[in-house]
Amino acid sequence: MNDRTKSALLQPKFNESGIEVKPLYTAADVEASGGMEMVGEPGQYPFTRGIHREMYRKQPWTMRQYAGFGNPADTNQRFKYLIANGQTGLNVAFDLPTQIGLDSDDPLAEGEIGRVGMSIDTLRDFEIAFDGIDLKKITVSLTINGAAAILIAMYLAMAEKRGYDIKDLRGTAQNDILKEFIGRGTWIFPVEPSIRLVGDTIEYCATHAPKYSPVSVCGYHIRESGATPAQEMAYAFCIAKAYADDAIRRGLPVDEFAGRLSYNFNIFGNIFEQVCKFRAGRGLWAKIMKEQYGAEKPGSMWMRMIAGGGGGGLTFEQPELNIVRGAYYALISALSGTQTMALCSYDEAYTIPTEYSARISLRTMQLLIEEMGLTETVDPLAGSFYVETMTNEMRHKMEEIMAEVDAQGGIVKMVSEGSIQAKVSAQAYQMQRKIDSGEFPKVGVNCYRNEQEEDHPVEFHDYNEEDARVQIQGLQRIRAERDNAKVSEALTRLRGDAAAGRNVMPALVEAVKAYASVGEMTKELVNVFGRYREPIRF
Amino acid sequence: MTASQRRIKVLLGKPGLDGHDQGAKVVARAMMDAGFEVIYTGLRQTPEQIARIALEEDVDVISLSSMAGSHLPFCRKLKPLLEANGLNDKLWVIGGNLPAQDHDALRELGFKGIFPSGSKLDAICDYIRKETP
Numbered sequence: 261m262n263d264r265t266k267s268a269l270l271q272p273k274f275n276e277s278g279i280e281v282k283p284l285y286t287a288a289d290v291e292a293s294g295g296m297e298m299v300g301e302p303g304q305y306p307f308t309r310g311i312h313r314e315m316y317r318k319q320p321w322t323m324r325q326y327a328g329f330g331n332p333a334d335t336n337q338r339f340k341y342l343i344a345n346g347q348t349g350l351n352v353a354f355d356l357p358t359q360i361g362l363d364s365d366d367p368l369a370e371g372e373i374g375r376v377g378m379s380i381d382t383l384r385d386f387e388i389a390f391d392g393i394d395l396k397k398i399t400v401s402l403t404i405n406g407a408a409a410i411l412i413a414m415y416l417a418m419a420e421k422r423g424y425d426i427k428d429l430r431g432t433a434q435n436d437i438l439k440e441f442i443g444r445g446t447w448i449f450p451v452e453p454s455i456r457l458v459g460d461t462i463e464y465c466a467t468h469a470p471k472y473s474p475v476s477v478c479g480y481h482i483r484e485s486g487a488t489p490a491q492e493m494a495y496a497f498c499i500a501k502a503y504a505d506d507a508i509r510r511g512l513p514v515d516e517f518a519g520r521l522s523y524n525f526n527i528f529g530n531i532f533e534q535v536c537k538f539r540a541g542r543g544l545w546a547k548i549m550k551e552q553y554g555a556e557k558p559g560s561m562w563m564r565m566i567a568g569g570g571g572g573g574l575t576f577e578q579p580e581l582n583i584v585r586g587a588y589y590a591l592i593s594a595l596s597g598t599q600t601m602a603l604c605s606y607d608e609a610y611t612i613p614t615e616y617s618a619r620i621s622l623r624t625m626q627l628l629i630e631e632m633g634l635t636e637t638v639d640p641l642a643g644s645f646y647v648e649t650m651t652n653e654m655r656h657k658m659e660e661i662m663a664e665v666d667a668q669g670g671i672v673k674m675v676s677e678g679s680i681q682a683k684v685s686a687q688a689y690q691m692q693r694k695i696d697s698g699e700f701p702k703v704g705v706n707c708y709r710n711e712q713e714e715d716h717p718v719e720f721h722d723y724n725e726e727d728a729r730v731q732i733q734g735l736q737r738i739r740a741e742r743d744n745a746k747v748s749e750a751l752t753r754l755r756g757d758a759a760a761g762r763n764v765m766p767a768l769v770e771a772v773k774a775y776a777s778v779g780e781m782t783k784e785l786v787n788v789f790g791r792y793r794e795p796i797r798f
Numbered sequence: 799m800t801a802s803q804r805r806i807k808v809l810l811g812k813p814g815l816d817g818h819d820q821g822a823k824v825v826a827r828a829m830m831d832a833g834f835e836v837i838y839t840g841l842r843q844t845p846e847q848i849a850r851i852a853l854e855e856d857v858d859v860i861s862l863s864s865m866a867g868s869h870l871p872f873c874r875k876l877k878p879l880l881e882a883n884g885l886n887d888k889l890w891v892i893g894g895n896l897p898a899q900d901h902d903a904l905r906e907l908g909f910k911g912i913f914p915s916g917s918k919l920d921a922i923c924d925y926i927r928k929e930t931p
Binding site: 356357359360362368369370371372375376440443444445446447484485486575576577609610611685686688689692693696705720723794796798 | 814815816817818819820823824826827828830838840841842844866867868871872895897899914915916918919920
C-alpha cells in the first residue's frame with residue numbers, strides 16, 4: 261500500500277449530503293442511528309422498503325425515455341420507434357416556445373421551434389403526435405411546467421376526442437412550477453398565480469380525471485442546479501407540501517388528491533447515498549402525509565417516483581463512458597424501488613438523443629430486467645448494516661433541511677426571494693471548483709483523461725428549418741379554418757375565470773377544444789396574472 | 799482609463815429561451831471571485847436587450863452562456879446590433895454547449911473567446927483578464 265492510499269484510508273469520508281461514511285458498519289450503528297423502527301415491510305407503512313409488496317414481480321418498472329423534437333409528425337414517428345423497441349411509457353419533450361407559452365409564429369420563437377422537443381400550438385398537433393398510440397396501454401408523461409395547465413387540458417381533450425373515458429385515463433404531467441424557479445427556468449407567471457394554476461389542475465383532475473397524476477414534483481432539477489441528494493429530496497417534499505396546502509385550502513380532502521401526487525428524482529454519484537436517499541424519502545413522505553396531513557389511504561402516503569440517470573453526472577469528455585454511468589444509474593434506480601425509469605443518453609451533454617443513443621438507454625434498462633435478476637426480489641439491500649444506518653441518517657438529514665426551510669419562512673417565500681436559488685448555485689460553484697482542482701474526481705475530466713480527445717465522438721441531431729416552416733404553416737391553417745367566434749368566446753371566458761379566481765381548467769378545456777393556441781391562451785393568463793420577474797441574487 | 803487600471807466589467811447574458819442557468823451562475827461567481835464586476839442578465843434575453851445592457855452598463859466584455867443549441871441564430875442577430883452600438887472594440891466571449899463544428903462560425907461572428915462545456919473556470923477568467931482591451 262502506498263502512502264497516498266494509506267492517508268486516504270485514515271481521512272474521514274463524507275458523502276455529498278454531508279454525512280460521514282465509515283469504513284465499517286455493524287448492528288451497533290443501526291441501533292445508534294435509530295434502529296429498524298422505520299424499516300417495516302414492503303407495501304406497508306412507512307413504505308421505506310417499497311410501496312408494493314411484490315414490486316417488480318407483478319410488473320417491472322415503466323420505461324419512459326424522454327423524447328420529442330421537430331414537429332408533431334416527427335415526434336409521432338420517434339414515439340412509435342421507441343414503443344416498437346419495447347418502451348412501455350412515453351415521456352414527452354416540448355420545445356422551448358411551447359414550454360413558455362409562445363406560438364411557433366411568435367418572433368421570440370424563431371430558431372427555437374422543435375429544437376429541444378416537439379412544437380405544439382393547438383389540439384391538432386396533439387392529435388398528430390399521439391396518432392395510432394393506444395393511450396390505455398402506453399401512459400404518457402408530459403414534461404411541461406409553465407404552460408402545464410394548458411397542455412393538460414389539451415391532453416384530456418385529445419383523449420376524450422379519441423373516445424377514451426377520461427375518468428379512467430392515466431398519465432402524468434410534470435407541472436412542478438416551484439422547481440422551475442430554482443432550476444430549468446420555464447416559468448411564465450409570478451410565483452403565487454403559478455401555484456394557483458397547479459392547484460387548479462389538482463382540483464380539476466381530482467373530480468374529472470381521478471387516475472391522472474397532475475403533478476410530478478421534481479427534486480431532479482434542483483439537484484442539477486447544485487443541491488445535495490438530501491436537499492434534493494427535502495426541497496421536493498417542501499414543494500409538494502406547498503401544493504398539498506393549496507389543495508387543502510380549496511377544501512379538497514387529502515385522500516382525494518394525495519394519491520395522484522408523484523415525484524421525479526435524480527441519480528448520480530455515490531450508489532449507497534442514492535439508494536438510501538430513496539428508502540429514507542419513502543419513509544419520511546409517508547410519515548409526513550400520515551402525521552401532518554392525516555392521510556388514511558395508503559396510496560396517499562406513497563412516494564411514487566420516476567427516478568433516472570441524471571445529466572449532471574454525465575460528461576462531455578469521453579462520452580462513451582456515459583453509457584457505463586447510465587447502466588450504474590439504472591441499477592441504482594432498480595435497487596431503489598422506482599416505479600418508472602428514464603436515463604439520460606450518452607450523448608446528452610452534446611445534443612438531444614438520436615434514435616441510436618435512445619435505444620441504448622432503453623436496452624440498458626431491459627438488460628437489468630431480463631438478465632440481472634433485479635425484478636425478482638423487493639428491496640434487496642434491506643438489512644445491510646450500512647444501508648439501514650445510512651437510510652436513517654439520510655432521513656434525519658432531510659428532516660433537518662426541511663426544518664431549516666420552515667425556519668426561514670417556507671419554500672414559497674425562499675423561492676420568491678431567490679434565496680434557495682442562491683444557495684444551490686453557490687454549492688454548484690463550490691463543486692465546480694472541486695472538479696476543476698481534482699479534489700472531486702470525475703473520470704475523463706480531472707483524472708484518466710485521454711491524451712487525444714476525438715473531435716466528433718457523437719452524432720448530432722440537426723436542427724431542421726423545414727420542420728419550423730411546416731409548423732408555422734399548420735398553425736396559420738388552423739387559425740383560418742377554425743370557428744374564430746368560438747375561440748374568442750372561450751378566451752373571454754378564460755380571462756374572466758382567471759380574474760375572478762375561479763378554476764381555469766374548464767375554460768382551458770373549452771378553449772383547447774375550439775383550437776385556441778398555446779400562445780393565445782397564455783396571453784390571456786398573462787394579462788390577468790402578469791409575468792414573473794426573476795430575482796437575481798448571488 | 800484602460801481596463802488594466804480599473805475593474806474589468808463583464809456582461810454575462812443568457813440568450814434566447816433556454817432556462818439552463820446553472821453554468822452561467824457558476825461562471826458569474828468565478829468572475830466575481832476573479833475581481834471582475836459582473837452584470838448577470840437573468841434568463842430569456844433578446845439580442846436587443848443584450849446590446850442595450852452592454853451599452854448602458856459600459857462593459858468591457860460581452861459574454862453569453864448558451865446551452866440549448868440556438869447560439870448561431872442568436873449570435874447572427876446580435877452581431878449587427880453590437881456593431882451598430884459601437885461595441886466592436888469590446889471582448890466578445892461565448893460559453894456553453896457549443897459543438898466543435900460551430901466554433902469557426904462563432905469566431906467569424908466576432909466571438910473571440912469560445913469556452914465549450916468542460917472548460918475550466920480559471921481558463922475563462924484568465925482569458926478575459928488577458929484579452930480585455
